[in-house]
Each structure stands twice: as structure tokens, then as C-alpha cells.
Amino acid sequence: MPKLVDHDERRAQIIDALLRAAAATGLHAVTMRSVAVEAGISVRLVQYYFDTKEQLLLATMERLAVRMGERVRERVRTAGASPAPREIVEAVLLEAVPTDEESRTFHLVYTEYAVLSVTDPALGGKAFLAAPDEMEAFLVAQLAAAQQAGGADPLLDARQEAVVLLAVSAGLGLSVLLGQRTAADAGAVLHYHLGRLFPDPGSGTGG
Template sequence: MPKLVDHEERRAHIVDALLRAAARDGLHAVTMRSVAVEADVSVRLVQYYFDTKERLLLATLERLAVRMGERVRDRVRAAGASTAPRDIVEAVLLEAVPTDEESRTFHLVYTEYAVLSVTDPALGGGSFLAGPAEMEDLLIAQLAAAQRAGDADPGLDARQEAVILLAVSAGLGLSVLLGQRAAGDAAAVLRYHLARIFTGGVKSGAATVR
């Protein structure tokens, strides 16, 4: 009896191969053939699942967005039983700091997508724009919840502060990718800024990244 093909598994295998190739050689160097070599499959098979390079790139971007959401949820759960707004905000922001091989690959490839999307309209919509917008909405909601609970400065503008926090975390993440500072130092800067927003001061172990 012939073995049944798991098409989703094959698609995921090809997408993961693109991520590895892009992290090693740069997204600009990725081709359908190089992805096929990395995945140890034929070019024809890659084209069967993704008929154009753009479709393959978009599928990979969607995978990155899903995985980032999973990592944020994992980080929130790792914080313990408390799901206070500050813990959730911190978890979201710290996910912008590359702390392991997977997150380094994510941020490196995602940054390259951002650059490519400036000149390639096909990469400028969908998940690429939805992800940051969802993060911004989440931060706004958590900041507002903290204000209602008396755990954050009541005078701050939650929407403006969310934009600032995301910009700061993205910049710090890039500085870690470039080797300008260590991940622990970037996390300490984020926690320092959060201590100015939330009551309770700077958390202990500020340089620890989970």
C-alpha cells in the first residue's frame, strides 16, 4: 500500500529549509533551487507546493508570524501564574530580542523581509503588516488595563506609549543582531523603561533573559 503524503508536513519542511538558507546566506540569495537543495528535494517538488518564489516567501512569512505568537504565549506562561499586564507587555517586548538560534533566525529573516517589502509590493501586505498591528493592539489593551488597576501612570497615552515600546524593542533587537550589545543588556534597557511606566520600580534580575 503506498505511503500517504502529508502535504502540510512537506510544505513546512520546505519553508523551514528556506529559513535555514536565508539565515545562513541572506534572503536576497535564496532561490527555488537553493531551497530545494537545502530541503533535499527536487526543484519540481518545491514548485508543486509553491509555484512562485513570492508564494514561498509569503508562506515563510506567515510561518514566522505564527511562531512568534507561539513564543510570546510560551514566554507569558513561563512567567508563572501571574498574567499581570506588565508581565504580558514584558513578554511581548522581550520576544523582539534575539536570545537563541531560533529567535535570531526569526529576527534576521524578518528584518530582511522588511527591507525587501519596501521595493516589492507583493511582500508588503498580509501577515507582514498584520503582525505588528496585532502586537500594538495587545500592548494598548494591557497598558490600559494596568492604568485601570492603578498599576501604571494614569497620565500616559496608551496608544502612543505602545508605539514607542515597539519601536524601542525593535531597535534593541537590531542592535543585538548587529553585535552592538548583548541580549541581557537589551533586556535590562527594556525593563528599565517599563519601570518608568508601571508602578513597582525595576524588577530584580533585570539582565536575565528567559
């Protein structure tokens, strides 16, 4: 009796192959053939699941978004049963810093995809912007919760601060990719900045 094919598993296999190829040569150099070689399958089989490279790239970004969400939740769980808004915000922002091989691949591929989407309408659009918009809204909610609980300055503009936080974390992540600073240094910068937004009432200075 022939073995039944798990189509979700096969799609994941192809996406993982693309990620490995992109981490080694850059997303711009990835082709359907190079993905097939990396996955150890035929080009025709890759095309059976993904008609075009654009479809494969979009599916890859969706998979990365899911995995990033899982990593954020793992970070939040390590903060305890009832993490404070600052701990949640810090966990989210630290995922923008490449700290291991998986997160390095994620940020490398995401950054390259963002650049490619500027000149390729098939890769951009509202779907690509949905995740950053959701992250911004999430941070706004956490900052507002901290303000209501007295853990952050009530005069702060939560939305503007959320935009700044995302810009800072993205810039730090890129600087780590480029080797300008270490992941530990980037984490220290984030920790310092969050100390200004969420001052420690016992210290009188924040941080």
C-alpha cells in the same frame, strides 16, 4: 502500498529549508533551487507547493508569526498563573530580542523581508502590516488594563506608549543582530524602561 504524503508536513519542510538557507546566506540570496537543495528535494517539488518565490516567502512569514505567538505564550506561562500586565508586556517585547538560534533566524529573516518589501509590492501590503498592528493593539490593551488597576500612570497615552515600546524593542533587536549589544543588555534596557511605565508602588522610584 505507497506511503501517503502529508502535505502540511512537506510544506513545513520546505519552509524550514528556506529559513536555514536564509540564516546562512541571507534572504536576498535564497532561490527556489537553493531551498530545494537545502530540503533535499527537487525544484519541481518545491514549485508544486509554491508556484513562486513570493508565495514561499509569504508562507514563511505566516509560519514565523505563528511560531512567535507560541514563544510569547510560553514566556507568559513562565510568569505564573495570573501574570500582571507588565509581565505580559515584557514577555511580548522580549521576543523582539534574538536570544537563541531560532529567534535570531526569525528576526534576521523578518528584517530582511521588511527591507525587500519596500521595493517589491508583492511582498508588502496590508497582510504584512497586520501582525505589527495587532501587536500594537495588544500592547495598548495591556497598558490600559494596568492603568485601570492602578499599576500605571493614568495620564499616560496608552497608544503612544505602545508605539514607543514597539520601536524600542525593534531597535534593540536590531542592535543585538548587529552585535552592538548582547541580548542580556537589551533585556536590561527593556526592563529599565518598563520600570518607568509600571512603577513599583513599594519602591517609590520604579524599575
